[in-house]
Amino acid sequence: MSETISRQHIKLPEGSIEKTTTTLNLGPTHPATHGVFQNILELDGERIVNAEQTVGYIHRAFEKLAERRPLYQITTLTDRLNYCSSPINNMGWHLTCEKLLGVKTPKRVDYLRVIIMELSRISDHLICNSILGVDSGAFTGFLYVMQYRELIYEIYEEVCGSRLTTNMGRIGGFxxxxxxxxxxxxxxxxxxYPDVLREFENLFTRNRIFMERTIGTGPISAERALNYGFTGPNLRAAGVDYDVRVHTPYSSYQDFDFEIPVGKTGDTYDRYLVRNQEMWQSLSIIEQAYKKVQEFKGAEAEVYHADAPEYYLPPKQDVYTKMEALIWHFKIVMGETEIPPGEVYHSVEGANGELGFYLISDGGRTPYRLHFRRPCFIYYQAFSEMTKGSMISDAILVMSSMNLIAGEMDA
Amino acid sequence: MSLTNETIKTRLIEKFGDQVSHFEEPYGLLTFEAPKEMNLKVMQFLYDDPELRFLFLTDLTAVNYPDKQGRELAVVYHLHNLADNIRIRFKVFTDINTPEIFTATQLYASANWMERETFDFFGVKFVGHPNLKRILNVDEMTYHPLLKQYPLEDQTRIDKDDAMFGR
Known part of the structure; x- marks a missing residue:
């Protein structure tokens, strides 16, 4: 406490103020938090002495609900985790099911999935970085890139019919x-998009105000980041090149050629740079994947799902007209298909970190237990350590640069 | 990629003898079990050993098995060695009446909230945790909702007159 008093610049007359620190509730519905978070900040002037986070405002008991739902009905729950990049969650869940059920997907399905997953990574990073700009006072970038997120959403719409909570794909494909x-x-x-991204970078990367606001704000060392369970761009900004796509490739990521951008200091600026670089990498992955998709000829070019009738929901017109499809449809919907008992952990590189699914099946129609490893729930606890001693306005930037999504955190 | 499941298993058995048991490899992920008093010792060994170096706690959760007498709750740790890129799953079973387990917060800062979540939903008491209170549910809640003894609402109930949600 003596330290806090000595840092005060204004000499107050004796006895005029009882507390040397102020308590401030930042959130739960503050517009700058971009979600339902509450931070109880203990402030000395404008400097943060201590921060305590309260989470759980939009907890919806997904893990309990999942214990009553058949595998397909859980896809809709995963939509609502990180809703800025729902297709990654959907496909992560389908990949987990495929691992449990032993379904092998054809290469074309893998590549199509990669296209969609990288598109959603771009849209997620786009939001995160442009919102970081908004929070530091630059609105233009945000408005400018929004139309390209819109274009990504139009692609989703074309593929699955919906935009935000996509519920995309099936076990075994699309x-x-x-x-x-x-x-x-x-x-x-x-x-x-490359021109847009270049323009976006012109607006921010060497912007004097942006740099001064973000360099050195909310840094974290690689060691602390690992200890705090950081994953994704936040961990890579601290200098650790861990990426699930490379370490345990899923959906044929081993077929692509890309780099893992890493930062150095783990501060807000590095997180911004890593995200931007990742968008370039994602673009190159999409290009490669699209090229590979175009190489399929003849019957192979029409493949969009695995040959797994016992798990893949048949098309509706077949259900109405073909006996076999009707039987499979009935069996899948009523939960009559064989689901092997077993325990499986599968993770994908979500837009903000390692999104893991820990699924325990006892052979029944629903999971016995399903646990989501939500990356931002785990790394948000480092927030108070990262902001201790910084200004309130910096804390806002740190928060938006960490890419916290309330829906994912509260599951 | 020098480290394999086999090596980890041998090292663990060398160190702890038959106290570590139930070695399995479902879907290629080494899974084993230790008595609950040993959980911190095993994790400390996995963390410190120059060969094993499981420095990253990926996930921590619990599972409820109401039918297993004396082993109703399983606390499951997923650890990851990032250098050799190998994961393991480590389980500790406890009975539901004395669900006390040592906390891993001293080793992994990330365990803090994950343990609070596990306490919140399963009532596992982590001995030595700096701030063990509910995290996602309201503080006033008197039970631990993910235990199997609390079923979800019966979907066919008709006694509820809820004009807002149409039931």
Whole structure:
């Protein structure tokens, strides 16, 4: 306490103030927190002495609900974890199921999935970085890139019919083949987006105000970041090149050539740079994947799901007209298919870190237990350590640069 | 990639003898079990050993098995060695009446909230935890909702007149 008193600049008359620190509730519905978070800050002037986070405002008991739902109904729950990149969650869940059930997906499905997953990574990073700009006072970048997120959402819409909570795909692949419009939109995106991203970087990367606000704000060392369970861009900004896509490749990520960008100091600026670099890498992965998809010829070019009738929901028109499809549909929906008992942990590189699914099946129609490893729930606890001693306005930047998503944190 | 499941298993058995048991490899992930008094010792060994170096706690959660007498709760740790890129799963069983387990917060700072979550949903008391209170549920809650003894609401109930949600 003596230290806090000595840092005070204004000499107050004796006895005029009882407390030397102020308590401030930042949130739960503060517009700058971009979600339902509460931070109880203990302040000395504008400097943060201590911060305590309260989470759970939008807890929806997904893990309990999942114990009553068949595998397909859980996909809708995963949508609502990190809702800025729901397709990654959907596919992570389907990949977990495929691992448990032993379904092998064809290469074309893997590549199509990679395209969608990288698109959603771009849209997620885009939001995170542009919101970081908004929080530091630069609104233009945000408005400018929004239309390209819109284009990504249009591609989702073309592929699965919805935009934000996508509920995309099936166990074993997609519910329908990509239409020509989807590929046209993808081509448009690949053609136009590099310029946009370059423009976006021009607005921020060497911007004097932005740099001064973000360099050295909320740093974390590699060692502490690992100890705190950081994953994803936040860990890489601290200098650890851990990426699930490279370490335990899923969905044929081993077929692609890409780099893992890393930072050095783990501060807000490094997190921003890593995210931007990752968008370039994602773009190059999408290009490679699209090229590979175009190489399929003949019957192979029409493949969009695995041949696993016992788990893959048949198309609706077949259900109405074909006996076999009707039987499989009935069996899947009523939970009559064989689900092997077993324990499986599968993780994917979500947009903000390692998104893991720990699934225990006892052979029944629903999981016995399902646990989501939500990356931002785990790394948010480092927030008070990262902001201790900094200003309130810096804490806001640290928060938005960590890419915290309330829906994911509270599950 | 020098470290293999086999090496980890041998090293663990060398150190702890038959106290570590139930070695399995479901889907290639080495899974084993230790008595609950030993959980911190085993983790400390996995953390400190120059060959093993499991420095990263990926996940911590619990599972409820109401039918297993004396082993109703399993606390499950997923550890990851990032250098050799190998994961292990480590389980500790406890009975539901004395669900006391040593905390891993001294080793892994990330365990703090994960243990609070596990306490919140399963009532596992982590001995030595700096701030063991509910995290996602309201503080006033008197039970631990993910235990199997609390079923979800019966979907066919008709006694509820809820104009807002149409039931």
């Amino acid at each position: 519910e329908r083949n990509f239409t020509n419009t989807a590929f046209e939109k993808l081509e448009k995106f690949l053609k136009e």
